[in-house]
Amino acid sequence: MDISLKYGNQIIPLSLPVRTVLPEFEEPVFEVDKEVFVRELQANLSTGSYPLQKIAVVVSDKTRLCGYPEYLPWVTETLLKLGAQKKNITFFIAYGTHAKQTEEESLKSYGETYRNFQFVHHQCADSSLFENKGVTSYGTPVDIRKDILQCTLLITFGSISHHYFAGYGGGRKLLFPGLASKKAIYHNHGLFLDRSGRALATECQPGQLEGNPLATDLKEIDSFLPQKISIHGILNASGKVCRLMVGKDYHDFVRACAVHDHYYRYKGKEIYDLVIASSGGYPKDINFIQAHKSVHHAAAFVKDGGHLIILSECIDKVGSDYFLKYLETGSFSAAFDILEQHYEGNGGTALSMMTKTKRIHISMLTSLNDDICQVLGVSRITPEKIQQKIEEEIGSIAVIRNASMLIR
Numbered sequence: 001m002d003i004s005l006k007y008g009n010q011i012i013p014l015s016l017p018v019r020t021v022l023p024e025f026e027e028p029v030f031e032v033d034k035e036v037f038v039r040e041l042q043a044n045l046s047t048g049s050y051p052l053q054k055i056a057v058v059v060s061d062k063t064r065l066c067g068y069p070e071y072l073p074w075v076t077e078t079l080l081k082l083g084a085q086k087k088n089i090t091f092f093i094a095y096g097t098h099a100k101q102t103e104e105e106s107l108k109s110y111g112e113t114y115r116n117f118q119f120v121h122h123q124c125a126d127s128s129l130f131e132n133k134g135v136t137s138y139g140t141p142v143d144i145r146k147d148i149l150q151c152t153l154l155i156t157f158g159s160i161s162h163h164y165f166a167g168y169g170g171g172r173k174l175l176f177p178g179l180a181s182k183k184a185i186y187h188n189h190g191l192f193l194d195r196s197g198r199a200l201a202t203e204c205q206p207g208q209l210e211g212n213p214l215a216t217d218l219k220e221i222d223s224f225l226p227q228k229i230s231i232h233g234i235l236n237a238s239g240k241v242c243r244l245m246v247g248k249d250y251h252d253f254v255r256a257c258a259v260h261d262h263y264y265r266y267k268g269k270e271i272y273d274l275v276i277a278s279s280g281g282y283p284k285d286i287n288f289i290q291a292h293k294s295v296h297h298a299a300a301f302v303k304d305g306g307h308l309i310i311l312s313e314c315i316d317k318v319g320s321d322y323f324l325k326y327l328e329t330g331s332f333s334a335a336f337d338i339l340e341q342h343y344e345g346n347g348g349t350a351l352s353m354m355t356k357t358k359r360i361h362i363s364m365l366t367s368l369n370d371d372i373c374q375v376l377g378v379s380r381i382t383p384e385k386i387q388q389k390i391e392e393e394i395g396s397i398a399v400i401r402n403a404s405m406l407i408r
Contacts, residue, residue, distance in 0.1 A: 021397070032244055063283055124182040160232050171253040192348035193348065237280065272303060279295075288376070309364075323345060326339065353377065
């Protein structure tokens with residue numbers, strides 16, 4: 001049988017033997033209705049005290065889009081009809097530690113709203129921006145932007161996704177780590193380390209909130225922050241928003257997570273000798289830090305000693321200035337020693353990658369060069385070699401069309 005897999009903005013055709021298994025997920029059906037959305041947003045606004053003098057709308061960056069060009073105007077139209085003034089509405093881009101977008105990228109990400117309203121590009125390294133609201137029981141300083149704390153109405157708008165160590169992305173993560181200080185972000189991310197066992201915390205898994213120290217810390221952080229209205233997008237595998245869920249508390253966030261999980265958690269238990277997986281194309285494979293999520297998901301389908309072939313273009317290269325230095329230490333133990341003393345810069349991602357390349361062989365169809373691939377512990381592969389591997393494989397084979405979305 002023939003199949004086409006996404007790679008950046010390209011399509012890679014492959015021919016598969018009939019025994020190939022295609023682990024799939026259930027796609028959400030489209031049920032976005034403007035009247036329903038506006039009614040739900042207005043209902044949530046009416047249940048609290050939300051003066052319209054200083055409004056902040058927090059959105060994700062280009063790596064986690066949520067139909068913004070189409071749906072941000074619904075938000076601004078609703079606010080203006082309720083009496084808000086355009087000059088009092090500011091959008092904040094929740095970069096976390098991600099690099100700033102170009103003007104062209106921002107216009108593409110947010111559409112005409114980017115031209116018509118003020119947008120603030122978050123800078124996690126600028127210490128003058130933040131106010132400390134306390135410290136969590138895990139020791140994380142709750143450093144959040146002063147201008148966010150001064151707002152009379154706070155709205156977050158982003159897509160829900162599985163996150164490979166925080167449980168879920170989107171929702172509360174738009175405020176923290178999205179608009180937090182670098183120091184605070186890295187302290188929270190450092191909870192991915194099990195320091196007593198000198199390993200990665202086993203409870204830090206995609207789709208897991210309960211018992212996950214990092215997710216529990218995020219929940220506690222949320223209690224320090226101002227009351228907000230959250231718009232949660234449920235996306236299909238192509239990135240199209242199929243549902244918009246409006247809420248204002250943790251239970252609404254958990255409810256949105258459950259909806260997402262229902263569609264994208266694979267129920268089968270089988271593992272395979274050879275797995276070929278696409279990250280899902282751009283922007284899921286925009287850089288390796290983003291593509292690693294699909295590597296992580298797909299690796300769970302591979303037998304010990306098996307082979308994972310991942311299609312991830314990584315047009316923006318690695319996506320982190322720190323990430324490779326941990327891999328360059330040469331061992332999990334050496335990298336762990338550094339991160340245990342001072343966690344920063346996708347260190348947990350580096351350790352996670354090391355655990356996978358120790359257990360299985362990983363090849364990548366990618367634009368990353370040979371030197372970077374060698375540091376990553378993977379081998380580069382061509383479409384022709386992928387086809388050859390498929391034809392030579394005598395064991396079990398699975399192909400995952402969008403590994404960024406599918407977890408088990």
